[in-house]
Amino acid sequence: MEVNEEAERPWAGPLGPLLARPGVTDVLVQEPGYAWVDSGGALARETVDLPDADAVRALAVRMAGAGGRRLDDAAPLVDARLPDGTRLHAVLPPLAPDCAAISLRSVRARALDMEDLVASGMVTGPLGQVLRAMVARRLSVLVTGATGSGKTTLLASLLSLVDSGERILIIEEAGELSPAHPHVVRLVERRANIEGSGAVGLSTLVREAMRMRPDRVVLGECRGAEVREVLSVFNTGHRGGFATLHANSPADAPARLVALGSLAGLDQRTVELQAAIAFDAVVHVERIGDARRVTRVATLARAADASLTAVDALVWDRGRWVTGPAWESLGVRLGIEIEVGLRVA
CATH class of the missing domain: 3.30.450.370 (Beta-Lactamase)
Structure with a gap:
């Protein structure tokens, strides 16, 4: 028809x-x-x-x-x-x-599942196993990438892996996330009207979400002062949550978090201390030519000078995944062992 x-x-x-x-x-x-x-x-x-x-x-x-x-x-x-x-x-x-x-x-009529991402080449080799383990082991994950790189697509797929008995609270600026999951509560911010009143921002919605008995708290995009509430949530026992962040690489994520924290009145040391505890892993997505691909997995750690830094755990390099310095500890947390320099077809 x-x-x-x-x-x-x-x-x-x-x-x-x-x-x-x-x-x-x-x-x-x-x-x-x-x-x-x-x-x-x-x-x-x-x-x-x-x-x-x-x-x-x-x-x-x-x-x-x-x-x-x-x-x-x-x-x-x-x-x-x-x-x-x-x-x-x-x-x-x-x-x-x-x-x-x-x-x-446009918003997808249905979320792509992990098999879809593998078929498209967005997820390759052992990465599917790594991402599934992150969800199952309740790691708190920061998804980074540029505009249009596929952050929302990847996040919806990860949320679709969450156990059906868990309650997911999604907070967004605009309703874009639609995971294939039976128990999702969505909160979308409201802009001020033409008179400048009536606004309900992301910071307020994150706080309200904590009163709604969430098993997983998800911020569709961290772009302002709401980073304070997100760090607080992930530092107070609410593990297994997700957030996305515009960043060119995992190495740029600490500076972006500090910049956003300053909008909420947080100093650099406070942001770095909280972020190092809040996020267990950073998953980075890039758009390369016609394809969108996960290219790095990293962890956030305190450097010798006490600054926050991203340490590579997995890097996609010329057609293969290569393990970085952070893989040993991350792999133990995930219960996964992979070969260094594993070549992927």
Whole structure:
């Protein structure tokens, strides 16, 4: 049966068929007549029926309304979640001088499981066993990577491995995580209204989550002062949780955590001391060409000068996994032994 995309996504207009394509993660518009589509490789330019800048603006306003948000000259920026879960960001002129800019990030209908990630090449060799053991042994894990590298995809897969008898509390800026798990409670922050009131931020939601009898606490993305609450949660007996962080490598994670901690009034030493205890492992994801791949597993430790540093446990190097200095202790915690320099097909 042919699907009527206009009926399925009435708010999407001519972008509906693009969002419906299998594998599409992002649809971007910044000029009349064209959209850029990300299907996992390089962005591809597509022709769309948006004949002029007025049509692009009207579509942006229409989508914002579908997400329950206002977009006009008085409020020219919007970040909203659309009815099917798609995340919308839009900017109107004059902030986007020539034409309204629309960014759509689609949400998977189902979370990819570990077998899916292995089949796609995101998880290779012994890494699947390592990740499963992290979940089973209740390690607290920080997932790092750049925008679009696959952090959310990996995290949803890991949460799908959690025992069905456990209760998962997910706190997000925008609802993107949908793990295949029977007991998930999702909390999504609320932005201030046009009068500047009514905001409920991530810090508040993390605190509230602790009153909801969680077995696992998950922060979809750590990007601000909420890092204080996350470190507190993971330092007070709530093990087995997850958070994601924008960072170019595990080595950059300590500096990012310190910078975010400063927004919450924490000094560097406090952040470093708490982070070294809070996170048992750092799992790093990269986008390499058309592929997304887990490339490093590390631990956080205190260096000789008392600063926080990331120490490699596993490194993907020229088609094989190589163990680093932290593997011995991490492997013992996970109950796993692998060969140094194990070559992976």
